[in-house]
Every structure is written in C-alpha cells, then in structure tokens.
Amino acid sequence: MSATVSLAATATATAASTASGTPGFLSPTGVEILFLLVGLLTLGAAITAVTTRQLVHAALWLVVALGGIAVEYLLLSAEFIAWVQVLIYVGAVVVLLLFGLMLTRAPIGRSPDADSGNRPVALAVAVTAAAVLVTVVVDAFRTTWIDLENGAPQGTTDVTGRILFQHWVLPFEALSVLLLAALVGAIVLSRRGDGRNGTGAADGGER
Amino acid sequence: MHLAYPAVLAVLLFCTGLYGVLARRNAILVLMSVELMLNAVNLNLVAFDVWLRDTLHAGQALTLFTITIAAAEIGIGLAIVLLVYRNRGTSHIDRLRELAETGGTGGTDGTGRPAETDGPTVADATDNPADTRLTRGEATA
Known part of the structure; x- marks a missing residue:
C-alpha cells in the first residue's frame, strides 16, 4: 500500500x-x-x-x-x-x-404501515x-x-480550533444563541400549557 | 483521492434521504431521513474544503455549524412530534390533515390548546384513504 x-x-x-x-x-x-x-x-x-x-x-x-x-x-x-x-x-x-x-x-x-402510499x-x-x-x-x-x-494538515483539532476562533468566532457565538433558543423552545413546547406539573414536565425533563 | 468519490457518495446519500422523506409515514423516520440529507451535504462540504485548501476552512466551519443546526432541529422537531402525538394520538404525517383545504374532516377545530385535553385523544379517527394522497404533501411541508 x-x-x-x-x-x-x-x-x-x-x-x-x-x-x-x-x-x-x-x-x-x-x-x-x-x-x-x-x-x-x-x-x-x-x-x-x-x-x-x-x-x-x-x-x-x-x-x-x-x-x-x-x-x-x-x-x-x-x-x-x-x-x-x-x-x-x-x-x-x-x-x-x-x-x-x-x-x-x-x-x-x-x-x-411504515411506508406511506406514495412510495x-x-x-x-x-x-x-x-x-x-x-x-x-x-x-x-x-x-x-x-x-x-x-501540504499542511487541514482538519486537525489545532487547525479547526484556530480558524474557528479567529475567523468564525462571531457565527460561532451566534450559533450558541441558536442552541439556547432551541433548548428553551423544546422545553416550552414539551411542557403543559397552564403551569400544571403533569406528565408533560416529566417528558421535558427526560429530553 | 478523486473528488468524484465523496461527491458521488454524497449525492447517493442525499437521494436516499430524499426517498425517506417522501416515502416514510412516521414523522420520526422522516426526521431521520432529513438527518441523512444533512449528512450528505456535510460530506460534500468537507470534501470540497479539503480539495480547495481554503485558508479560512469555510467548509469545515460550515460543517460544524450545520451539525449544530441539525442538533437544534432534531430537538425542536422531536418536541413538536411528541406534542402532536400527545394531542392527536398519532405520529403519522398523513393523518395530520387539520389544515387541509379539501376533505379536512378533523374532529377538532385545529386550534385546541394542549391545556384543554387531558390525555392522548385520537382526534382524527375519520381517516379517508382517498384523500390522503392529495393532502400528504401539505402535511410533510
């Protein structure tokens, strides 16, 4: 080889x-x-x-x-x-x-019925x-x-971390806000509506 | 390595995911197929980044962003699917025809809040198989 x-x-x-x-x-x-x-x-x-x-x-x-x-x-x-x-x-x-x-x-x-009719x-x-x-x-x-x-290595942790925190740091931080929004959204979606502590809150906690 | 190998593999994975999105009935399996499509795009991004030797490594950075967005998407998507299952009693996307214009025979008015229903209620039991072909596209969209 x-x-x-x-x-x-x-x-x-x-x-x-x-x-x-x-x-x-x-x-x-x-x-x-x-x-x-x-x-x-x-x-x-x-x-x-x-x-x-x-x-x-x-x-x-x-x-x-x-x-x-x-x-x-x-x-x-x-x-x-x-x-x-x-x-x-x-x-x-x-x-x-x-x-x-x-x-x-x-x-x-x-x-x-795993597949629908328009297979x-x-x-x-x-x-x-x-x-x-x-x-x-x-x-x-x-x-x-x-x-x-x-040529130089292209995808090592060193290279990726360097470019991520030098050139792409603003999108990186914006992405953290997106993740936070997704987390809050998933919690809000999966809990029950009017503040009761039902099974919905338990589902949200598991996720 | 030839660029054709990862490019063709990405194309085939994307089309596999496309078939899964169109053909699957369970909403969670549709989400799996969406993940396959996103992974195909990621493979393309990495391959082109390695080929072009980009000094900013935009392809790899975009791949990381895509992976993060896919994780957020799967979290929100599963929360929505679980909410739909709790309210409608099914996670089959061709049964969710509350917003359909033709032949929408749902039992509820579609605006029922989660607080109004205590348990999983099969709201849309009157399923007309002849209409599902017409309205399935709107359900998946």
Missing part, C-alpha cells in the same frame, strides 16, 4: 500544475479503496434505514450510516469533524430519535434525482484530484 501511496504522491505532484495528469480510476490508491468500501457500507446502511419496516432497526441502521460518514471524514483528513460527528450524531441525535420512538409508542416488531412516486423522484446528480457530478469532477498527502 505504501508503494501505491508514494506513486499517488508523485502523481499528484504532477497533477498540481495541470489537470490532465491526474491518475485514472483504474488504479485506485489505498485510501480510495477504503473510502469506496466504507462508502458502500454507509450507503447500504442508509438505504436499509429508509426502507426497513422495523422502526427501531431504522434508528440502529442510522447509527451505522452516520458512523460510516465519520470514517469518511477521517479518510478525508478532517478528524475533528469526524469526532464531532461521532459525539453529536451517534451519541446524541440517535439517542434522541430512539427516545422519540419510545415516547410515541412505536411498535417494536414489523409495522406494515412509487418517492422512488421515482429519488432515482431520477440520483441519476441526474450523479451524471452531472461525475462529468464535472472526473479529473479533479484531492491532494491529501502533501
């Missing part, structure tokens, strides 16, 4: 100046093979998550899909975002979704969108090469 990586490094050195010298798809590097395999796993898990009839299994397949996307971030050398993805999505969002499924008394086994229309729309977008994207970025080996 190191031979192919060094080969790719020499190839990308020439590819930096001209776009015609990019390596082809028939000799993928080790990173590309790993990306492809994890991508297939991610895509399969995502498709299973949107098609399975068992609601809890859908949430668990979503864990696999989101974890696969975190591995893809690692392969793209964005390691801070990969760990944020693991922490927030796999750790928090999926747990919230499971809580939601539990609190709405979702059936545990196979539920026959063929949805399939047609999704397949059409996928065909059009894949055609356009492949045609546009066929010869574009991401240089992962050379």
Whole structure:
C-alpha cells in the first residue's frame, strides 16, 4: 500500500500544475479503496434505514450510516469533524430519535404501515434525482484530484480550533444563541400549557 | 483521492434521504431521513474544503455549524412530534390533515390548546384513504 501511496504522491505532484495528469480510476490508491468500501457500507446502511419496516432497526441502521460518514471524514483528513460527528450524531441525535420512538409508542416488531402510499412516486423522484446528480457530478469532477498527502494538515483539532476562533468566532457565538433558543423552545413546547406539573414536565425533563 | 468519490457518495446519500422523506409515514423516520440529507451535504462540504485548501476552512466551519443546526432541529422537531402525538394520538404525517383545504374532516377545530385535553385523544379517527394522497404533501411541508 505504501508503494501505491508514494506513486499517488508523485502523481499528484504532477497533477498540481495541470489537470490532465491526474491518475485514472483504474488504479485506485489505498485510501480510495477504503473510502469506496466504507462508502458502500454507509450507503447500504442508509438505504436499509429508509426502507426497513422495523422502526427501531431504522434508528440502529442510522447509527451505522452516520458512523460510516465519520470514517469518511477521517479518510478525508478532517478528524475533528469526524469526532464531532461521532459525539453529536451517534451519541446524541440517535439517542434522541430512539427516545422519540419510545415516547410515541412505536411498535417494536414489523409495522406494515411504515411506508406511506406514495412510495412509487418517492422512488421515482429519488432515482431520477440520483441519476441526474450523479451524471452531472461525475462529468464535472472526473479529473479533479484531492491532494491529501502533501501540504499542511487541514482538519486537525489545532487547525479547526484556530480558524474557528479567529475567523468564525462571531457565527460561532451566534450559533450558541441558536442552541439556547432551541433548548428553551423544546422545553416550552414539551411542557403543559397552564403551569400544571403533569406528565408533560416529566417528558421535558427526560429530553 | 478523486473528488468524484465523496461527491458521488454524497449525492447517493442525499437521494436516499430524499426517498425517506417522501416515502416514510412516521414523522420520526422522516426526521431521520432529513438527518441523512444533512449528512450528505456535510460530506460534500468537507470534501470540497479539503480539495480547495481554503485558508479560512469555510467548509469545515460550515460543517460544524450545520451539525449544530441539525442538533437544534432534531430537538425542536422531536418536541413538536411528541406534542402532536400527545394531542392527536398519532405520529403519522398523513393523518395530520387539520389544515387541509379539501376533505379536512378533523374532529377538532385545529386550534385546541394542549391545556384543554387531558390525555392522548385520537382526534382524527375519520381517516379517508382517498384523500390522503392529495393532502400528504401539505402535511410533510
């Protein structure tokens, strides 16, 4: 694998100046093979998550899909975002979704009405969108090469923290206000109307 | 690494989420599909940021912001879904047709506050399957 990586490094050195010298798809590097395999796993898990009839299994397949996307971030050398993805999505969002499924008394086994009646229309729309977008994207970025080996590291915690607190600090603080607003909104939505301490307050506390 | 690999993967994940949003009936599964679509966009942002070698790393910063907004969205969305479940007794989005213009046969007037109902009440039991195809788009929107 190191031979192919060094080969790719020499190839990308020439590819930096001209776009015609990019390596082809028939000799993928080790990173590309790993990306492809994890991508297939991610895509399969995502498709299973949107098609399975068992609601809890859908949430668990979503864990696999989101974890696969975190591995893809690692392969793209964005390691801070990969760990944020693991922490927030796999750790928090999926747990919230499971809580939601539990609190709405979702059936545990196979539920026959998980998909609505416009499933063929949805399939047609999704397949059409996928065909059009894949055609356009492949045609546009066929010869574009991401240089992962050379140059400074791009996605480490050092780099991300530096740019986040130097250049993006105002949006960052605005985002904290947004999170506070979302927190207050979720509490207000999930408590009962006129100040009674019913089950609604208990639901809000659990969330 | 070719940029086509993450771009195509992001496209396919986005279309998977699109199918889930359109085809699922449970509101929580719709929220899951929205998360898939947001993740596809995040993958695109990271890939293009790494490709362009942006000095400000706008793609990675925007990815972090998107993740935060998605977390806020899932919190508010689940709170709304739970509130709807408590008031209407269902979380199926094609049963929520209170605001539909044609064939809206809901039992309540749609303005019932949560304080007026004590428990989960199935308000919209008179479900007409012929009308759900027409009004489902408004329910999801």
